[in-house]
Amino acid sequence: MSESNGALEAGVRRRYRSIRDSRTVATVLSNPLNVAGAVIVATVTAAAVVGPTVAPYEPASQDLANRLQGPSLAHPFGTDQLGRDVFSRLLYGARLSLGIAVVVTAIRLVLGTTIGLVAGYAGGWVDEFLMRLVDVQLAFPGLILALVIAGVLGPSLRNVMIALAVVGWASYARLVRGSVLSTKEREFVRAAQLMGVSWPRIAVRHLLPNVAGPVVVLATLNVGTVILGTAGLSFIGLGAQPPTPEWGTMLSAGRHHLRDAWWIVNAPGVAIMLTVLGFNLLGDGLRDVLDPKQEANLERST
């Protein structure tokens, strides 16, 4: 395990070194969009890490006497219909919402990468079978399949995560397989095979590093997609149970107050929008560095 991590890390580090000194980095940083994306993602991540410790109130603590209060010094984003501090709920929610997105993305990535590796490396009927599996997953509009799975399993955050993870791994598998097919005939792989290196080791040492770039780009863009997917499923009624301060749930529960207390719905709305925007910008920026061949990615939709 530690060895494979080491190999991956080495690969990434090698790539990092190679680009650090190039002019690409300067180009990337000269694009204000990339900088904006990186700043947003860093801010949200920081909020997710320290949020709960700096939040002025408990996310579930109600104060019915002070319900529906507009933004003020005591409550920078106002209070909701139960008198809870919206700002504190957002901070707690950052960890939750970002956590969900990262975990779901990680599952997709690991699942998809493994399948892609196996398919590309093994070839033959294994490849054929796995790729048809990929086709089958891609044959369903993602959110529709997720909706059915989450709906059949019942409304809870865990089921939403399962549903979103199950419907999003195929793009990784396809990407990784393609890359494996193009590298596995190369000499250094051949050499490793001849030396009797085991295939998981070859995969991790030689095949994965080549595809790490595009995979990282896809995963970055995916985080945004998953956040939006969670919000959509929450709205349909399959999301987190109260009083969980998950952003999508806050947004859909607050919508009845759009006209009389705009802050309740717009605060989580803006938070989601900025976060997704940040990951999209960052993903696009990373693509220019890590995956210059890849053109506009079609995978981005709610």
Next chain:
Amino acid sequence: MRTTLSRRRLLGSLTAGGFAGLAGCAASGSDDASFTIVPTLDPTGSGDSWDSWGGMTPYWTRVVEPLVWGTDDMQPEPWLATDWTATDETTWVFDLREGVTFHNGEEMTADDVVHSFEENILTERGDFVYGWLHLEPGSVTKIDDYAVEFENTEPFSGFPGTIAHNMIDIQPPEADRQAGDIVGTGPFTLEEMTDGQSLRVERFADYWGGEPEPAELTFRAAEDETTRTDLLESGEVDIVFDPAKSRLSSLRDRDDIALESRQSSGSTFVSINIYREPTDDADLRRALNRAVSQPEIVETVLEGIGEPARGPISTVIDWAADDELPAYERDRDAARDLVAQSSYDGEELTCLVENDMDDGRDVVQILQSDFEAIGVDVDVEVLENAAIQDRTERGEFHLEVGGSQSNSPAADYIMWENFHTMGISNKDLYEAEGTGLHNLGGEVDELIERGFQSSDPEEKRESYVDAQRRIVEEAVVVPLFYREYTVAADAALEGFDLPPIDRLVEWRELTGS
């Protein structure tokens, strides 16, 4: 034919899900006035609930009518039947109104009544109806053209008030109802229906109660409270039921919109599973009662729409108890003491709430926080109807935020179905495991039976009040509030009153100024 009668709709728990809509048109003042109304349920039923009427809801639309109607104080009122008498303990003779014309021009006679009950109601909808109406197939017979006899399966004094229900309607045998050919006796005729969006009715000039005022009514689907409110505010519709609570204050400020509220036959309470640990402990249940402040809930998330409740039955129902019931006022110290002496030791209680219940999410979170304040942990599960039923049928929950509502003046079935051992809520688990959900059994069963059968209003009331007192003393429920419903309308509209049963509101005299 499958049963499409829904227990939840009959017991009238809160509004259900489904969506759609169509632009409305609102003319006013003239002879050809036309109005658009948005009830709380999709009037076209989205295909799943109103099969017996070709998809049209029998509520609100006033196309079909029952024999008996309800008065403003929840008493049965002559309608297509002019009079009824109990000829013995279980037999009723109903005299029919003469000169009632169906929309196809034929006169209504006893044959149509017998057909409607025997074929449409008893045979088609199946055995659930037997228990509701206490009638079985073959028990409705014609005496002459204008008199019909009903034979109840057991003494049932509430029979006339029970059939005063929109779903117990009279239609002639010729009507092909399933295909949407609805031939009623009501003041309006069904003209056009777009599934999931709207339906349009027109004035029936030969209505037995005189020609109705409006030439045309459109009923639009919008089961989401915020969408209903938006439709009214944007001027697309004229009347909406139950606008969003969050918008009430801004609607009140508008001169062009009139708001009216009326206490309904519904009541919201937490029903407790008294056969599951640890809520089988009455001390814990009393503690929960002492944790809650009903006035606080009404004043905050309900925006004043509703009355703090002491009991589970809306006080518009004549045998409902309120003053007679013990009041558990909020006292957190007393509640904590009760928790301490109960068998509760920190486990998480499950509280179910239906996702379509207006304000349900907010109410349940207030309860959760109240219970937490006395040291009782509650895990809230907001679920859709199917999942809730799944869980309640198996008894896998501790608390459920729900309630009761009668859509007919006789509300006996609320007591029976919720609290009697053989009621719908309890029967299956009782038969399978000797338990139930909210049934104390023994004397409470006897009191409910006596109330149910008694034809003496005093005795009925006494028995039911006694039953309610025991239910509240044993804390089978946490009463929350007696419901009120609100109608928001274009301020220029006149000529409609709000009865306690919102589904009995009439549009015959609706005018534009």
Next chain:
Amino acid sequence: MYNYLVSRLATSVVVLFGVSLVTYGLVFLTPGDPARTILTQQLERQPSQNEVDAFRAEQGFDEPIPIQYLGWLSDALRGDLGTSYYTDTAVTTLVLEALPATLELAAASMVVALALAIPTGVLSAVNRGTTVDYASQIGALIGVSMPNFWLGYLLIMVFALVLGVLPVAGAGSFAQLVLPAITLGTGMAAVVTRLVRTSMLEVLEEPYVDTARSKGLRERIVVYKHALRNALVPVVTIVGLQFGSLLNGAVVVEIVFQRPGLGMLLVDAVFDRNYPVVQGIALFTGVVFVATNLLVDVTYRYLDPRVALGGETA
């Protein structure tokens, strides 16, 4: 070409088989006994053992699952997707009734997406690297970064309530289509904007654009007449492939705007545990997806034999 067609068709058949397996298998994710669950929902009470047995026999639940599946599949191949558990309506009828509203919404959203994306993308490409470029890109991305239902309710508030120029909800008229189409279209506009920008940048590098410039034609004509026309060819094709992903957004948008389409039908069916309807819609969308991809692949191959497009959408 012929060989390609045959192999591509064969693959599609295999994929469709997999799609049908997944669709059918979804039901078995339900916790507990599906027959009992369905009956409880249908009868609104706990069914008796006799009723459960009768229902199992009627629905063929007694058969081994593979046999049930084959029965369902052979019916489905003949266009019979079963009947709704709650009404006796055929699932095919329900799907076909709901389809036009969804197609109308999807088509209108594409129009909105193109109408927003083409000018933005062109502006962005022509002003590459300037503030205009960045602003256009950010603007397009904001559309795709907003949860659809939030955008929808904001639009209702502004256009229906504050300005009072468009209806709140419903389906049937053109005015009622505008806000839903904008809500769904803005999400897609981001993807299309990026495509237009990239495609435009490439075309602007082509020698014939330089030629046109050198001939003294006004820049605007060069850009719009020559470059844009060429740039749009790949864009329009790829946009066609996005149709399926529009279905994702349609679910939420139909609920917000109370439009009775496929998405709303699916959500109701999922909540009612109306499994034949759920399976029917899932199978239908799967088949449409596979067929679209096949069509696009074959067309591409036919038009340009060098291209082998993956047809990847999500």
